[in-house]
Amino acid sequence: MKVGIVSWGAYIPKYRIRTEDIAATWGDDPQRIIDIYLVYEKSVEGYDEDAVTIATEAARRALRRGNVDPKKIGAVYSGTESKPYAVKPISSILIDALGLPNNVFAVDMEFACKAASDGIVAITGLVESGRIEYGLAVGTDTSQGEPGEHLDYSASSGGVAYVIGKDGVAAEFEAIYTYNSDTPDFWRREGSPYPMHGEGFTGEPAYFRHVVGAAKGVMEKYGYKVSDFAYAIFHQPNGRFPMRAATILGFPPEKVKPGIVVTHIGNTYNASALMGLARVLEQAKPGDKILLVTFGSGAGSNAFVLNVTDAVLERQKADVPKVDEMLADKIYVDYATYLKNRKMIKLFE
Amino acid sequence: MEHESVPLYWRNIPAYYRLVAKRCKKCGEVYYPPVVKCTKCGSAELEDYQLPHEGELVEFTVLRSVPTDFLKQKPLVIGLVKLGPVKVLGQIVDAMPEKLKPGQRMEVVFRRVVVDGKYGLVMYGYKFRPRP
Numbered sequence A: 001m002k003v004g005i006v007s008w009g010a011y012i013p014k015y016r017i018r019t020e021d022i023a024a025t026w027g028d029d030p031q032r033i034i035d036i037y038l039v040y041e042k043s044v045e046g047y048d049e050d051a052v053t054i055a056t057e058a059a060r061r062a063l064r065r066g067n068v069d070p071k072k073i074g075a076v077y078s079g080t081e082s083k084p085y086a087v088k089p090i091s092s093i094l095i096d097a098l099g100l101p102n103n104v105f106a107v108d109m110e111f112a113c114k115a116a117s118d119g120i121v122a123i124t125g126l127v128e129s130g131r132i133e134y135g136l137a138v139g140t141d142t143s144q145g146e147p148g149e150h151l152d153y154s155a156s157s158g159g160v161a162y163v164i165g166k167d168g169v170a171a172e173f174e175a176i177y178t179y180n181s182d183t184p185d186f187w188r189r190e191g192s193p194y195p196m197h198g199e200g201f202t203g204e205p206a207y208f209r210h211v212v213g214a215a216k217g218v219m220e221k222y223g224y225k226v227s228d229f230a231y232a233i234f235h236q237p238n239g240r241f242p243m244r245a246a247t248i249l250g251f252p253p254e255k256v257k258p259g260i261v262v263t264h265i266g267n268t269y270n271a272s273a274l275m276g277l278a279r280v281l282e283q284a285k286p287g288d289k290i291l292l293v294t295f296g297s298g299a300g301s302n303a304f305v306l307n308v309t310d311a312v313l314e315r316q317k318a319d320v321p322k323v324d325e326m327l328a329d330k331i332y333v334d335y336a337t338y339l340k341n342r343k344m345i346k347l348f349e
Numbered sequence B: 001m002e003h004e005s006v007p008l009y010w011r012n013i014p015a016y017y018r019l020v021a022k023r024c025k026k027c028g029e030v031y032y033p034p035v036v037k038c039t040k041c042g043s044a045e046l047e048d049y050q051l052p053h054e055g056e057l058v059e060f061t062v063l064r065s066v067p068t069d070f071l072k073q074k075p076l077v078i079g080l081v082k083l084g085p086v087k088v089l090g091q092i093v094d095a096m097p098e099k100l101k102p103g104q105r106m107e108v109v110f111r112r113v114v115v116d117g118k119y120g121l122v123m124y125g126y127k128f129r130p131r132p
C-alpha cells in the first residue's frame, strides 16, 4: 500500500465579512473589486482565535474522522505565516492540545502559503522510510493585509490538517514534484505588520510560473495527462488565478471548480489549496485521480498526484463538519468588528 | 490584572487543553476540575479520566459586567455543560445567546483564554460552542 492521506479535517472560523463592507469603508467600488478578485466574502476569526486554536480544531477533526489514536502520531508539522509567537512553536502546543506522545517530531514550517504542503512531503518521507507510523501535517493562518489595500479583500483565516500514513489510506500519493526559485513577489520583514508586494511580480513570474511549472513537471515526469484527472486543485489567492492556471494547463472548469473555496472564505494561505482538497475529498469517488498544486510566495509550488481509494467512502461518512457545511454556517460582522477580532485595533495591554 | 502564574498554567495544561479529569479508583467518582483527594470516600488514589468533547447544555447566563481579563469580550456567555459524568463550567463562544437552549448539543473548542499583555504568554484552554 502506498503512503497517502488517511484522514483530513478542516476548520473555518464562523465569522465573515462581505467584500462590499470592506469596499464601503475604503471608498472602493465593490463590483469592481469582486470582478478583479472573485471574492464575495471572507472568513474572520473570533476574538479569541489564532493560528494555534485554528490548527487545533482542524487537527482534532482529522483525528476524529479517521478514528486515529493520537498516541500513534510520530510527527506534527505546522505550516503557517501567522504564528502568534515569533519564537515558540505552534506544533509543540498541538502536542498537548491533541494528546500526542512526546516522542513526536515537531516543528513549524514557513514558506508563505506553501509550507503546510512541505509538511506533507516531509511526513510522507518519514512514513515511507518506516521511521513513523502516522504524521500530522497542519496548515493554519490568520493572515493580514494592510487595511484598505488589495490583501484586505482576500487575506483570511482557516486551517486544515492531514493525517498521513500507510494504513487506512483514503487517497494515495502517486507522485510528488516541486518547483522553487528566488522570486521577489511578496514578503514581510521581521516586525513589519503587513506584507509587501513586488510590483508586477505577483502573476506571471510568481504564481503562474511556479504553479504551472510544478503541474507540468509532475505530469511530464510521471506520465499523466489532463484526462487522467477527475479534479485539479490550485492555490487560490483569489478566484481568478486558479481558473487561469487551469486554462493554461488545459483543464476544463468543471474539474477545477469543486476545489475552489476562495470565493466565499478568501485566501486562507497555508489552508488555501488544502481546503480545496478537503472539499474535493468530501465528494470524490474511489478511483478518482486528483492533481493538487500548492503555491507560496518567495516562491515555489508542490504538485501532488493523488489516487482516491475505497477508504474515502468511510471517511466521508464520519460525523465531522464538512467544508460545505462550514461555508454555510456563518455570522456576518461589520468592518469594525472585523478589525477588533483580528486584533488590529490598538489597545492598552 | 494578576494572571495565573506560568508554572501553575503549565501544571494545568492537560485539564485546560484536553479536559483531563480525575476519577477515584475506589468509588469511581469523577472530578473536574481535578482534585487530589476524593471528597466522597476520602481516597487519595485517583487516575486520569478523559472527558468527552461533546455534551449537553444544562444552563447558561449572559454577563454584561465582566472580569478585567474579559473586558473586550462583552457580553460574556457562561454555561454549564454536561460532559459524561460531570458538569463543566465554561465560556460559550460563536453563539447568539437568544438562540441558545438548555439541552442542545455543545462541543468543546480550544481558544485563547488569557493573553498576558503584549509580550507575555498566551494561555489557551477549553471553551464551548454549539455543535455545528
Ligand SMILES: [Zn+2]
Pocket (backbone or CB within 6 Å): B024, B025, B026, B027, B028, B029, B038, B039, B040, B041, B042, B043
Ligand atoms: Zn472515592
